[in-house]
Structure formats: C-alpha cells, structure tokens
Amino acid sequence: DTAVSQTPKYLVTQMGNDKSIKCEQNLGHDTMYWYKQDSKKFLKIMFSYNNKELIINETVPNRFSPKSPDKAHLNLHINSLELGDSAVYFCASSLLGQGRANEQFFGPGTRLTVL
C-alpha cells in the first residue's frame, strides 16, 4: 500500500564515503523529486525527473547524482560525503500536469548522518 517508499530510513556513515538512497513510487506518477531538509527544517528541492529525464537541477554539488532507471524509481547517489550533507532527504512524486501544479506526495524521508 505504500505510495512513496525510501530505503534506508536511517543512514549513518563516515565522511568521505559514498552512499545511495533509493526511492520508489507506486502511484503511477510521471515525475519524481528529491528534497533536502536541513536541521532547521528548511526544505529545498534538489532534483526532479519526468519520465526518466532530468527537468529540475538546483544548485547542488556534483557529488550528488540522481539516477532514474524508470519513472517509478529515482535514486540518489552521494559521493565523498561531507558533514554538511547530514540532513533528511525526502523523495516525492506527482503527475507533471502541463499548465497546473499537482500535489506532490512525499516519502517517509531518509535521515543521513555523516560523522
């Protein structure tokens, strides 16, 4: 029944490591997103894919690389992790909807802690 799922829920790792977060949606949506929520709860979009094509790419270090194998999956790979990458990462999905903004459905979040 889970609409947008993310794995893992928690990720604790050392600085310099490479890690991935996976996201899957079963809502039949064509667009997926990655958001970062920092320690002050501020939410900011990082990337968006529509039908496996990158359509939003905010000012994010190129250590972050999203990959969308199909429109139901959007993974986030992070190289050379830094302390400042510690945050909660949310995946979301929606229908793109030309000429309108559809609501985005969010996953449960992945709390990344870099030591």
Add this chain to the structure above:
Amino acid sequence: AQKVTQAQTEISVVEKEDVTLDCVYETRDTTYYLFWYKQPPSGELVFLIRRNSFDEQNEISGRYSWNFQKSTSSFNFTITASQVVDSAVYFCALSERWTSGGYNKLIFGAGTRLAVHP
C-alpha cells in the same frame, strides 16, 4: 529573495483554541499555485491543500480553513478548536511557472511549529 515567508516560527496554544498560521508569498507571475503541507513529529510530509491564483474562494475542510487574499499576497491557515494531534510543523509553499513551462518546482517557507497543549 525569499519567496514564501512564514513569520511565525513557533506557536503554542492550549487545546480547543483557534490558531491561524500566516503565509505571505512573493511572485511576479499571474498564474501560480499555493500549498500547505503538515509535518507531524513522525516526520512525514502530508499534503493539506492546493490553491491556484485564480481561485480566491476560501476553503473549509472540517476544522481547517484557508484564507487566500491576492491583495495582500497571503494564504493563511486556520485551525479551529485545535487538538493535540494538530501539533506539527506546517509548511506553506509556492509553485510558479518556470523555464520548462511546468509548475512543479515547490518553494517552501521556513515552516511554523505548532504545539497544542492539553
């Protein structure tokens, strides 16, 4: 420039009080969308409402109501007879047209933390 301002960082009320969460936005577009999301202590983000810029009719859903005023660029959210389960961080967000022609880029405000005490 910050486009969505939620000036109230934290609000504390006692159960059954009414509470209004303020949201002021800034945009040069004539067509845009506004959203409210709730983030309870469990951490997930829950969609509450979407409003487009051409629909200024206020909306009520149970104890929740929203007041959209284009003249003051505000989209305020009122909870009537608050309950402990309303305790959460509430986010207002703006979606305006951007380069690809879509409206799917959400810009969030900083959030308002609401604590409802018994």
